[in-house]
Amino acid sequence: MKFALFGFxxxxxxxxxxxxxxxEYEIASFPTHRDGIHQRTCAIPDERLEKLARLFPDKEKKPATIDFIDLAGFRPGELKxxxxxxxxxxxxxxxxVVRGFEAPQIPHLFPEINPHHDIQSMEEELILADLLTIEKRLSKxxxxxxxxxxxxxxxEKDLLVKAQEHLLQGKPLREIYFSPEEEKRLRAYSFLSQKPIVQIINVDETHLDKLNKPQEFLLHLGPxxxxxVxxxxxxxxISQLPAEEQQQFLREYGLGEFSIQKFLRISFQVLELINFxxxxxxxxKAWTIPQNTPAPQAAGVIHSDMxxxxxxxxxxxxxxLLQAGSFSSxxxxxxxxxxxxxxxxxDGDVVYFRFSP
Ligand SMILES: Nc1nc2c(ncn2[C@@H]2O[C@H](COP(=O)(O)OP(=O)(O)OP(=O)(O)O)[C@@H](O)[C@H]2O)c(=O)[nH]1
Ligand SMILES: [Mg+2]
Structure with missing residues (x-):
């Protein structure tokens, strides 16, 4: 699974x-102008895998992974x-990633700190980029x-015209119903406004009360x-403190958990993913697949021969399996x-695939 952190x-x-x-990349108080992209693959923390691995101590534990890239910020009009x-x-x-913290010494593109506004502006950027792709393809x-x-x-033309009409009304494609067959054909374009998106608002210490009210930052939560937050x-x-103190401070500040845990939970919901x-x-080993994946396709994630x-x-x-204690039992x-x-x-199935090689 691949995710990009992007924003203004x-x-x-x-x-x-x-x-x-x-x-531990450098955090600067001025906009990054490098073209460099940060990239990392992370193991997905997984309680169930930990327990399974304890049941089979002689086997190696292999978590599922997620890839992140971090892009330098771009200004309105630049994305397309x-x-x-x-x-x-x-x-x-x-x-x-949306600016929700004040810090007047750190420049912000817009006159006010206003997450609603910035979320909408970025939506327009995605829509604009898709419109341009459609215009080019339609003229060809x-x-x-x-x-x-x-x-x-x-x-193809009819489908693109349908998508274009919605985009011209300011609607992202992820909110539009397309038949499964249309979805399949649209996939080739990788439209940005059709991709699942998580809005992540970065707030100050003074707004930590918003941590559990993320929906306040959205006018409506679309599909x-x-x-x-x-x-x-x-x-x-907190992440710089000794490990044994971290949990206490997470609780004290009302964070409850680290962002990675929150992000994985939300992104699995939004992308409709499960682990087996x-x-x-x-x-x-843990594997990530879409909900409702038929068994043969899940086997294909491991190896196409399977x-x-x-x-x-x-x-x-x-x-x-944990309750039984072993496969034989x-x-x-x-x-x-x-x-x-x-x-x-x-979700949570332990699977042994039988296949003829
Ligand atoms: N007050 C405050 N400052 C923050 C917070 N998060 C980041 N900053 C500061 O904002 C500045 C930019 O942080 P980065 O994480 O580099 O932001 P970025 O979005 O990667 O910036 P670009 O890549 O240049 O677009 C740094 O000076 C950070 O210390 C926050 O939650 N509160
Ligand atoms: Mg940066």
């Missing part, structure tokens, strides 16, 4: 990137032609259609959208179920 300059993107990934456009298109989800299509009117080209400065300070587990000869040669899936929930108790290709993997 000086909102706390690199601060958040460091907090999420444990990196910036080098970041291609980066953002590759992402599974977008994390828009018009030429192609003059040459040869195939049904496929006509269908494929999530929102969370974090306190960049204070969380950074495999216990192999040498490894206990999908092609899929025979059946032997499945037990993590909880049942679980088998005796009849807790392991055998499913065919129509089975959809459930």
């Amino acid at each position: 300059p000086q909102t706390g993107k690199t601060t958040l990137f460091n907090l999420l990934t444990g990196a 032609t910036s080098a970041y456009l291609a980066q953002l298109r590759l992402m599974d989800g977008l994390a828009h 299509l018009a030429k192609e259609l003059r040459g040869k009117k195939t049904e496929q080209l006509i269908r 494929k959208q999530g929102v969370m 974090f306190g960049g400065q204070i969380e950074y300070e 587990y495999t216990v192999g000869k040498t490894e206990v 999908e092609k040669g899929f025979i059946r899936a032997e499945v037990i929930s993590v909880d049942d 679980a088998r005796e108790k009849g807790l392991i179920q055998t499913h065919g290709k129509d089975y959809h993997i459930i």
